[in-house]
Amino acid sequence: MDLIIILQAGVATGTVLLFATIGEIFSERSGVMNLGVEGMMLLGAMSAFSVAVSTGNPWLGLLVAMLAAGLLSQIHAFITITLQADQVVSGLALTFLGTGISLVLGEGLSKAGAISLLPNFSIPLLTKIPLIGPIFFTDQSIMVYVGYLFVPLTWYFINRTRPGMHLRAVGEHPAAADSLGISVYGTRYFYVFVGGALAGLAGAVISLAVSPGWFSELTTAGQGWIAVGLVIFAQWDPVRAMFGSYAFGALRRLILDIQGPAMILGFNNPFYYNPYWGFFLQMLPYAFTIFVLVIGSREAVRKRLGAPAALGQPYIRGERGL
Amino acid sequence: MTANNTLPSGQTRIDTLEMSGITKRFPGVLANDSVDFDVKAGEVHALLGENGAGKSTLMKVLYGMYHPDEGQILLNGQPITLNSPTDAINLGIGMIHQHFMLVETLTVSENVALGLPSTRGPLTDLKRVSERILELADFYGLKIDPDAYVWQLSVGQQQRVEIIKALYRGAALLILDEPTAVLTPQEVDELFVIMRQMTEDGHGLIFISHKLHEVIEICQRVTVLRDGRMIGTRSIAATTKSDLASWMVGREVSMTRDLVPMKPGEPRLVFEEIACNSDRGTPALRGLNLEVHSGEILGLAGVSGNGQRELAEVATGLRPATRGRIILEGREITHLSPGVITDLMLSYIPEERMRDGMIRDFTVAENLILREFQKMPYSKNGFLRLKTIDSHSEGLVHAFRVKTPSIETPVKSLSGGNIQKVVLARELSRKPRAIIAAQPTRGLDIGATEYVHAQLLEQRAAGTAILLISEDLDEILAMSDRIAVIFEGQIMGIVKRGEATPEQLGLLMAGVKEESEIA
Ligand SMILES: Nc1ncnc2c1ncn2[C@@H]1O[C@H](COP(=O)(O)OP(=O)(O)OP(=O)(O)O)[C@@H](O)[C@H]1O
Ligand SMILES: [Mg+2]
Numbered sequence: 001m002d003l004i005i006i007l008q009a010g011v012a013t014g015t016v017l018l019f020a021t022i023g024e025i026f027s028e029r030s031g032v033m034n035l036g037v038e039g040m041m042l043l044g045a046m047s048a049f050s051v052a053v054s055t056g057n058p059w060l061g062l063l064v065a066m067l068a069a070g071l072l073s074q075i076h077a078f079i080t081i082t083l084q085a086d087q088v089v090s091g092l093a094l095t096f097l098g099t100g101i102s103l104v105l106g107e108g109l110s111k112a113g114a115i116s117l118l119p120n121f122s123i124p125l126l127t128k129i130p131l132i133g134p135i136f137f138t139d140q141s142i143m144v145y146v147g148y149l150f151v152p153l154t155w156y157f158i159n160r161t162r163p164g165m166h167l168r169a170v171g172e173h174p175a176a177a178d179s180l181g182i183s184v185y186g187t188r189y190f191y192v193f194v195g196g197a198l199a200g201l202a203g204a205v206i207s208l209a210v211s212p213g214w215f216s217e218l219t220t221a222g223q224g225w226i227a228v229g230l231v232i233f234a235q236w237d238p239v240r241a242m243f244g245s246y247a248f249g250a251l252r253r254l255i256l257d258i259q260g261p262a263m264i265l266g267f268n269n270p271f272y273y274n275p276y277w278g279f280f281l282q283m284l285p286y287a288f289t290i291f292v293l294v295i296g297s298r299e300a301v302r303k304r305l306g307a308p309a310a311l312g313q314p315y316i317r318g319e320r321g322l
Numbered sequence: 323m324t325a326n327n328t329l330p331s332g333q334t335r336i337d338t339l340e341m342s343g344i345t346k347r348f349p350g351v352l353a354n355d356s357v358d359f360d361v362k363a364g365e366v367h368a369l370l371g372e373n374g375a376g377k378s379t380l381m382k383v384l385y386g387m388y389h390p391d392e393g394q395i396l397l398n399g400q401p402i403t404l405n406s407p408t409d410a411i412n413l414g415i416g417m418i419h420q421h422f423m424l425v426e427t428l429t430v431s432e433n434v435a436l437g438l439p440s441t442r443g444p445l446t447d448l449k450r451v452s453e454r455i456l457e458l459a460d461f462y463g464l465k466i467d468p469d470a471y472v473w474q475l476s477v478g479q480q481q482r483v484e485i486i487k488a489l490y491r492g493a494a495l496l497i498l499d500e501p502t503a504v505l506t507p508q509e510v511d512e513l514f515v516i517m518r519q520m521t522e523d524g525h526g527l528i529f530i531s532h533k534l535h536e537v538i539e540i541c542q543r544v545t546v547l548r549d550g551r552m553i554g555t556r557s558i559a560a561t562t563k564s565d566l567a568s569w570m571v572g573r574e575v576s577m578t579r580d581l582v583p584m585k586p587g588e589p590r591l592v593f594e595e596i597a598c599n600s601d602r603g604t605p606a607l608r609g610l611n612l613e614v615h616s617g618e619i620l621g622l623a624g625v626s627g628n629g630q631r632e633l634a635e636v637a638t639g640l641r642p643a644t645r646g647r648i649i650l651e652g653r654e655i656t657h658l659s660p661g662v663i664t665d666l667m668l669s670y671i672p673e674e675r676m677r678d679g680m681i682r683d684f685t686v687a688e689n690l691i692l693r694e695f696q697k698m699p700y701s702k703n704g705f706l707r708l709k710t711i712d713s714h715s716e717g718l719v720h721a722f723r724v725k726t727p728s729i730e731t732p733v734k735s736l737s738g739g740n741i742q743k744v745v746l747a748r749e750l751s752r753k754p755r756a757i758i759a760a761q762p763t764r765g766l767d768i769g770a771t772e773y774v775h776a777q778l779l780e781q782r783a784a785g786t787a788i789l790l791i792s793e794d795l796d797e798i799l800a801m802s803d804r805i806a807v808i809f810e811g812q813i814m815g816i817v818k819r820g821e822a823t824p825e826q827l828g829l830l831m832a833g834v835k836e837e838s839e840i841a
Binding site for chain 2: 160161162163165166168169172173175176177178179180181182300303304306309
C-alpha cells in the first residue's frame with residue numbers, strides 16, 4: 001500500500017464522480033432534482049464503449065455518450081417540468097430506464113477485445129513537484145486534466161456570468177425570474193440536459209479511461225448515487241464537489257487496497273483473512289451516501305445547507321401564491 | 323410642453339392610461355365586470371375595495387399577467403395589447419407585487435440586472451448596474467447598498483429594491499399592490515416621500531391599500547371596486563376616512579374598539595426562559611419570559627424578524643425549543659407534537675396563511691376541518707361523514723362571510739382576505755382555551771378587520787387567553803389589555819393599556835430600554 005498511488009488513483013476515479021456531481025449541481029441549481037444519474041451514467045459508459053469499439057475512435061464515443069445521456073435526461077425534463085410530476089419518482093424511473101436500455105444494448109459488449117482508449121500522459125514540469133506532481137500530474141488520463149480546468153470554469157460560470165445568474169434566479173425564485181422575462185421552462189430544460197450530458201461524460205470516463213471495459217451494471221456500481229449524495233455534501237458548490245469527489249475516489253481505492261496485504265502495520269490484516277470485513281468496508285461509501293441523502297431530505301437541513309429554494313417544485317405561471 | 327415629456331430615467335412619460343370595459347372571469351367568479359379605470363402622469367390614483375373585489379386582478383391585467391376576456395387598454399390614446407409582463411415592462415408599466423419578486427440569494431444589483439441585456443455580452447456588467455442604481459437612489463433620496471444580499475435586507479429595504487428595479491427598467495407608470503401592508507410606520511413615511519418625488523417627476527402611480535388614512539394622505543383620486551364592478555371615482559379632496567369607509571363597504575363601519583374591562587384570570591399560556599433557533603440556525607429567541615392570562619389579549623409588538631414567528635412556532639410545537647418551558651393551563655407542552663397541542667385546544671392563526679394555515683389544493687370545506695377531521699362528528703370508524711362536514715362548512719362560510727363560489731372551491735383561488743377568513747373560522751369555531759394570532763388582519767379590508775377584532779373580543783369575553791402578534795401598532799394599541807415588546811428574541815418591556823404611547827413603544831421596538839433613555 002502506497003499512499004501516493006492511492007491518492008493518484010483517487011484523483012482518477014474521483015474524476016468520474018466530479019463530472020457526474022457537477023452535472024447534477026447544474027440541474028439542481030435550476031430547481032430540478034434528477035435521481036436518474038446512475039442510469040444516465042450507465043448509458044454513457046455503454047454507448048461510449050460501444051461506439052469506441054465499432055469506430056475505433058474514443059472521442060466519438062465520448063461525444064455520443066454525452067448526447068445519449070443528455071437525450072435520456074429530457075424524458076425527466078418533460079415529465080417534471082412540462083407535466084409537473086414528482087421529481088423523485090420520475091428520477092427513480094429514469095435510473096431503471098437507463099439501466100435497462102444499457103443492459104439490453106450492451107449485450108455482448110463485454111467480450112469486445114482491446115480498444116483504443118482516451119490517452120494518458122504526464123505534464124512535463126509540474127510532474128516534478130514533490131507530492132503534488134506524482135498525485136495530480138503524472139500518467140493521468142486527459143479527462144483528469146480536463147476536470148482540473150472544468151471546476152474553476154464552472155464556478156466562474158455559475159457565480160460570475162449572466163447566464164449563471166439567470167440559472168441561480170430560476171432555481172431560487174422562478175416567479176421572480178419569469179416576471180423579468182427569463183424563460184423558466186427553457187432554462188430548466190437546458191440545465192437538465194447539461195446534467196445528463198455530464199453524467200454521460202462521467203460514464204464514458206469510466207469505460208474509456210479509468211477502468212476500461214463494459215461490465216454491465218458493475219461498470220458504474222452505484223457511483224451515480226454517490227454523486228447525488230455528493231451534491232448535498234458539496235452544498236451545490238463545484239469547488240467543494242471537487243474535494244468531495246477526489247476524497248471519495250481515494251476512499252474507493254483505499255478500500256480495495258486495504259484488502260490486499262496479509263500483514264498491515266505488523267498485524268494480521270483482518271480484511272485479508274475475513275472476506276465479510278471486506279464487504280463491510282466496501283459498503284461504507286454507499287452507507288455514507290444513504291446517510292447524506294436521508295439527512296438532506298429534511299427541508300430545514302437543506303435550507304441551512306443552502307439548497308436552491310425552489311428545488312423539487314414545479315413552476316406554474318400565474319398560480320396564486322400568497 | 324413637449325420638452326417635458328421625458329422622465330429623469332430617460333423614459334417617455336405616460337400621460338394617460340385608460341382601461342375601459344375590462345372584464346375578467348375565473349371559473350365561477352366574475353373578478354372584473356366591465357371596469358373603467360384611468361391614471362394620469364403626476365398623480366397617485368388609489369384603488370379601494372373589500373377583499374376579493376378584484377383589485378389585484380385588474381392590476382394583473384394591466385401588467386400583462388392575465389389576459390382580459392373583454393375590454394381594451396389605451397396608452398396615450400393608442401390601444402395596446404399585453405401578452406406578458408415583458409410587454410408591459412417594455413411599454414413602461416411596472417408593478418410591485420405584495421409578495422416581493424426578489425431572489426434572496428442574489429445581491430441587489432444582481433436582482434436589478436436579471437433579464438436585462440449586458441454591455442459585456444455573456445458576462446455581467448454589475449459595476450455599471452451598481453453605478454446606475456446609485457444614481458437613481460441618489461435622485462430619489464433612497465438609501466441602498468447595491469452589493470448587499472437581499473436576504474440581509476429588512477422588508478422596507480427590499481421594497482426599495484423593487485422600486486429601483488422598476489425605475490431602472492424605465493417604468494413610467496408604477497402599480498403598487500398593498501405596498502404598505504408589511505411596512506412599519508416609519509417605512510411607510512419613507513415610501514411616501516419617494517412616491518411624492520416620483521409623481522413630481524411625472525410618473526403615474528396606482529396605489530392599493532386597506533388603510534384609509536394612507537389613501538387620504540398620498541392620493542389625489544380614488545376609485546372603488548365592489549364585487550368586481552366599479553362603483554365610482556372621486557377626488558380625495560373633501561373626503562374623510564369615514565366617508566371612504568362607508569362608500570367602500572356600503573354601510574357604516576366602526577373605527578374604534580371597545581374593550582369591556584375584564585378581570586384577567588389565571589396565567590394560562592406561560593413561556594419560561596424559552597430559547598430556540600431560526601431557520602438559519604442562529605438564535606431567534608434568547609430566554610423569553612411571558613404570561614398570557616385567561617380573558618386577556620396580550621399584544622406582542624415588534625419590528626418583524628425579532629423572533630415573533632419563531633415564538634408562535636415554538637408554542638404550537640412546529641419548532642423545537644432549545645431551552646426553557648411552555649405551559650398551557652398548568653401542563654407543560656414544550657416538547658409535545660403539534661397534534662397533541664392542538665388537542666389541548668391551542669388555536670393558531672399563522673402569519674403565512676397559505677403555507678402554514680392551509681392546504682392550497684384542498685377545498686374550503688376540507689380546510690375548515692383540518693384540525694378535527696379524525697374526530698367525531700366529522701369522521702366515524704375511519705370514514706369521513708361528508709354530510710356533517712358540508713353542513714358545518716356551509717355554516718361557517720355563512721357566519722364568517724367568506725366570499726367563495728362554493729365550499730368545494732380550492733382555497734388557492736380565494737382572495738387573500740377570504741383565505742384569512744377561512745383560517746379564522748376554523749381556529750375560532752372550536753372554542754379554544756388559548757389563541758396565538760399572528761398578523762390576523764394583515765391584508766384584510768376594514769369590514770373584515772372589524773369582524774376579526776369582534777371575534778377576538780368575543781373569545782376574550784369567553785375567557786380565552788389571546789396572544790396577538792402584530793406589527794401594526796394601531797391594532798396593538800386598540801386591541802390589547804397589555805402590550806409586550808419583543809426585540810432580538812427577548813421581551814424589552816410590558817406596558818398596560820392606556821399607559822402606552824406610540825413613541826414609548828417605538829423606542830422599545832428599537833431596542834432602547836427606558837433607563838438608558840436620554841431625555
Ligand atoms: N387565479 C385565479 N383563479 C380563480 N379565481 C381567482 C383567481 N384570481 C382571483 N380569483 C378570484 O377573483 C376575485 C378577485 O380577486 P382579487 O385577488 O383580484 O381580489 P382583491 O381585490 O385583490 O382582494 P384582496 O384585497 O383580498 O387582495 C376573488 O373572488 C378571487 O377568488
Ligand atoms: Mg389583492
